[in-house]
Amino acid sequence: DIQMTQSPASLSASLGETVTIECLASEDIYSNLAWYQQKPGKSPQLLIYDASSLQDGVPSRFSGSESGTQYSLEINSLQSEDAATYFCQQHHDYPYTFGAGTKLELK
Amino acid sequence: QVQLKESGPGLVQPSQTLSLTCTVSGFSLTSYHVHWVRQPPGKGLEWMGVMWSDGDTSYNSALKSRLSISRDTSKSQVFLKMSSLQTEDTATYYCARDHWVYYGLLDYWGQGVMVTVSS
Numbered sequence: 362d363i364q365m366t367q368s369p370a371s372l373s374a375s376l377g378e379t380v381t382i383e384c385l386a387s388e389d390i391y392s393n394l395a396w397y398q399q400k401p402g403k404s405p406q407l408l409i410y411d412a413s414s415l416q417d418g419v420p421s422r423f424s425g426s427e428s429g430t431q432y433s434l435e436i437n438s439l440q441s442e443d444a445a446t447y448f449c450q451q452h453h454d455y456p457y458t459f460g461a462g463t464k465l466e467l468k
Numbered sequence: 469q470v471q472l473k474e475s476g477p478g479l480v481q482p483s484q485t486l487s488l489t490c491t492v493s494g495f496s497l498t499s500y501h502v503h504w505v506r507q508p509p510g511k512g513l514e515w516m517g518v519m520w521s522d523g524d525t526s527y528n529s530a531l532k533s534r535l536s537i538s539r540d541t542s543k544s545q546v547f548l549k550m551s552s553l554q555t556e557d558t559a560t561y562y563c564a565r566d567h568w569v570y571y572g573l574l575d576y577w578g579q580g581v582m583v584t585v586s587s
Contacts, residue, residue: 395573404562404577405513410570448513452572456528457503457515 363387363451367460375468379437382463384449386430393453394432396425399462400445408447409434441467470494472502472563472578479584480553486583490546490563497521497539501566502546503574504537506559514559518566519546553585 364387374380384394392412397405407416409425412432422437436443444467449460476488490502497519504516517527517537525537536549546563560580567573 393570393572397574404564404580405574406577407573407575410567410573410575416575450513450572450574452570455526456530457572459513459515461512 362456363390363454363458365449365451365458365460367449367463369463370461371464371466373466373468374439376439376441378439379435380439380465382434382436382447382449382465384432384434384460386432386451389430390451390453392427393451394425394427395450395452396423396434397448397450398443398445399448405448436465439467443467470565470576472565472576474561474563474578474581476561476581476583478582479586480557481587482554482585484553485549485551486553486557488548488561488563488581488583490548490578492544492546492563492565495565497541497544497546500568501571502539503564503566503572504546504548505562505564505574505577506557507562507580508556508559516548518572555585557583558585559583 366385394412396409399405412427413425424435426433446462446464471493501520503518534551539546560582562580563578564574565576567575
């Protein structure tokens, strides 16, 4: 199985700041990487696909990038509504696997 | 609009079989694939399996011996059955639609159904 190592497990940031979350794939996943946002008691929502493509309706302060097998989610100009848990997911090969999640708290 | 909704029992006894239904609207099961994903309380997400639009299925090998996914296209429903449940199967179970271009990319999710395995 492809392992997705996500970091950090949690972070705290202030409104207006920029944060970065990373996922390291255990092998090449050819940009088949998605990022999801999950708020408490809600289902995950797709933010980014194909490593860097923004899903319709997602604010442009969210962006994704890649370098080899390392994938990053950047959130600029943090808003209060960005407090959530973020997961990466590889959909290159079975079983599709997720990172352990990053809980983002707003100070 | 696209909607998925899971339904099923909230409580299942250990060793019993879990049966869940995902009812979809706004798209056809013969055009889109539907996945099942679960999430234990306070933990991460685990992909369970998929009903492909052609009626074929694929499963997570870790669950394959206990898992079965089927569908009724006339009712727009996808079914999950998992046998020999244990306490570690306590989780919120989601069904999710596959993106029509990128296999395995989940663009719409149901609200989830919480299942507790306990006697």
